[in-house]
Each structure stands twice: as structure tokens, then as C-alpha cells.
Amino acid sequence: MSKQLNEPITDNGIRNTNFFNGRLLTARDLQTDQQAERSKRWQLGRAIGDGVVEGFEVILQSPGDRTTLPVVGVKKGLAINRKGQVLSLPNDDEVTLIRRIELPPPEAGVFGDCGLPTSTFTNLDRGVYLFVVGPASTFRERAPMRSVEPNNAVTGCGSKYAVEGVQFDLIKLDFGRMTAVSSATRTQINDLMRLEDAASRSKLRNLLAHLCFGTEELLNLPIEPFKQTSGKADLSSYGAVDFMRSRGEVTDCQVPLALLYWSGSGLAFADLWSVRRHVSPTGTSNQLPTLLDQRRATEGEAVIKQFQQHADDLRSRETFPERINASQYFRYLPAAGMLPVRSSRQKGFDVDTFFAGIAHRIPEFMDGGVLRVLFCEAVNYQPIDLTNREMVWLYKVRQNENQPGSPPYFVFASPHVPHRALPRFDVSWWDFGHFQDRPSDAGTLEERV
Secondary structure, three states: OOOOOOOOOOOOOOOOOOOOOOOOOOHHHHHHHHHHHHHHHHHHHHHHOEEEEEEOOEEEEEOOOOOOOOEEEEOOEEEEOOOOOEEEEOOOEEEEOOOOOOOOOOEOOOOOOOOOOOOOOOOOOOEEEEEEEEEEEEEEEEEEEEOOOOOOOEEEEEEEEEEEEEEEEEEEOOHHHOOOOOHHHHHHHHHHOOOOOHHHHHHHHHHHHHHHHOOOHHHHOOOOOOOEEOOEEOOOOOHHHHHHHHOOOOOOOOEEEEEEEEOOOOEEEEEOOOOOOEOEOOOOOOOOHHHHOOHHHHHHHHHHHHHHHHHHHHHHHOOOHHHOOHHHHOOEEOOEEEEEEOEOOEOOEOHHHHOOOOOEOOOEEEOHHHHHHHHHHHOOOOOEEHHHOOOEEEEEEHHHHOOOOOOOEEEEEOOOOOOOOOOOOOHHHHOOOOOOOOOOOOOOHHHHO
16 A cells, blocks of 8 residues: 655664653563664664775784694774674684584574574595684673562572674685676686796785776676676676575675685685775665766776785795796786885885786886875776786886985886876976986877887
């Protein structure tokens, strides 16, 4: 039946306990009021969006081996799941990545349908795993239970507190079933998992990250932007985490924190930003959601941060990072990134070696004032696919080059990101030595480069 104007619609609304003088209150009445307050907070949480607010960084404490259990450290943090529930870890903690079959502690039931984990593995197989956090609640301490009879006698005890907390879980990613990804990519990942050299392990990490970003799937967006499946935009769901959600392996109660790779002999890496996201509303519009919702900008930021973390790990682990070539260690690069240059003061990369075999320009100078602009624009662009042989822009930052003793670095960007080189050719430009051996009438910048 249709509703009238100004007629209250309260079906399935939040039930608040109505207090009035003379009412006899029971535990159920007070529990109803507690649940009403939780429901209001969860509605606010859903409006804000899901993701990591702060903290929850995952660090390999012990990679483990065939006889030693792997352990990760988790920094204290705050996150919101898709149900709007706030997940808080008040102190740094460590998690052993194995679950022995034993009786679980009593569940206080604070989080309703967010129950105990359903997976039952007791050891890790070679493969890729999603490390997630979800809500948990337990009972703590005891309180006397008194009779409502006139004698007010103690008749037993009940739990004094229902304490809210979190629990971690590990879920294996079966990427072989991701039919939206080409068989060539799935085969390449399988092949790389059999290799243990640094370049193969790096490229594997890079491909797995972009499996989560949905990079290959999103290539279809400009081809068929109006395509729908079962009444929904075809690319309203993409990437490895969405795939796992569609199979019920990841629930709306859980927030992804890291992608872990177990090589069979130990944990090879923990990659955070392939699955970690800042808080943003879940897109629900069916009208070009992949083009207009906030998710793509949030993921664009994650693509850049994932690369920077990956590159920093390579720089710290490799003896000679200046020998690293992008095409050997990566399949994709972000639309913009920056790398430290090897010098007497720091380990770093060599720009010519890193981009050997990739079309690129001699590094041009850009002003540090537009560095943030470049990266803010880059989050809206597709990653650089190194197999497409696209040219990349290379930059040096004027302030960095002009400050003696400062650790050098260079910036790169996709050719689709607006060009940001300094549009000036006066004396201050030549002082940097980029073209100091060239005559002033050497032609245009394009010709000189």
C-alpha cells in the first residue's frame, strides 16, 4: 500500500527503549537501548565509508619456514567495515599466521551476524593470502545475579562486561578462478610463483597488486562503458577483493589490511597498499559508477603508495638497487612516482638503468610547487603498462637540484598526465647545467632534448 504525504514510515526502523516513570525495566529493555545506539553509530559509519582510518600497518616479524610459524606485527589502528562498525586495535600486537583447532572463547554477540571465522586450515600452502581484520566481542569478569523476589538473594553469577575488540583472519586467494582476468596473466603469475630470484619475486608482487586494483579488467571500461550484467554496471565490481566478496570469502564485516605471499619456505612479502584503502564511501550508483565514484581516486592513491612501498623494500633489500631495470622487476608503474637516486649519501636507483628499454625523455626540470599538483592529477590516470612501450616523462625538481647536499631524486609520470616541466629558458634554467654546454640559439626545448 502506498504511503500518504507526511505519514511516518517506521518499518524496520531503529527501536529505542521508551522510558517513563513506573516502567519495569528488564535486561532485554536495556539491551534494546544499547543496540539502538550501536545501530545509529553503524549508520554513521556506512555514510563515512569503509577502509582504514589510521594505523593497522602489517609488518613481517618472522617469515617462518617449514618448521617455524610465521608471525606478523600489526600496529595499533582504527578502521571501519562496510557495515559501519568501528574496528579498534588500541595497542600494537603480533599475530601468528596459523589457527589450531580448539574451542573458541564465548562470543558476546555484540556484533550480531559478524560471527566466528569459517575457514579451518591449520597450515599454510604455497599461495596468496588476504590478511583481514573483523570485529569480535567477549565476556569479561563476573557479577552477582540477584533474585527479583523480596529477599533479594544472590542466585548466581553472570558476565560483568561484554568487551568489543577485533580478530584477524587469513583467506586464500584463488586467482585461477578470476575469469575476468586473462589466462595469460594467470599463467604468468603461476610461472612466477615457481621462481625465487629477486626480479621474478618483484614482478609477482607487482602483478598480484594490480590483480587487486583491477587494472586489466578496467581496460574494458572505455570500450563498453554502458555494458550491464543482470541490471548492474558491468564494472561496478572488479579486482581480487571484490571477487572474493562475491564468493562470500570476504564479508562486509572484514577490512582487508595486506596481501601476503607464502612461497612454501616462508612469507616472501606483505604488501599493504594492494588491498589497503583509506576510508571512502562504497559506490552504489549504477550510472557510470567506475568513472564518477570516489573509489577510483582512492585506488589511484593506493597504486602510487603501493609502488613507493615496493620500491623502498627493493632499495633496502637489494645490494645494488642502481642495477634494477623497471621492465624486469615490474609489469606496471603508477601514473606518477618518485625514486631516490644513487649517490655517495644514499642507496638508490639509476634513472638510465631503471628506464633502459623504455621510451623516455632526458629528465627536465620542474618546480617543487607543482609536485603535489602532479601527484593529485595522477591518481585519476591508468597505471603505465610497460608492455605497451609508452613513453614516460622524467623530471628533476628544481629546489632539490639547487640545494647542495640534498639527497637527489627523480620523478616520472605517464605521458597522459599533463606535462609539468618548467616553461622558462632564462639564466636560472641554464645554471643547473642541463644545457650549459649548448649555445643559446640551440633551438626549441623539444629540439634540444
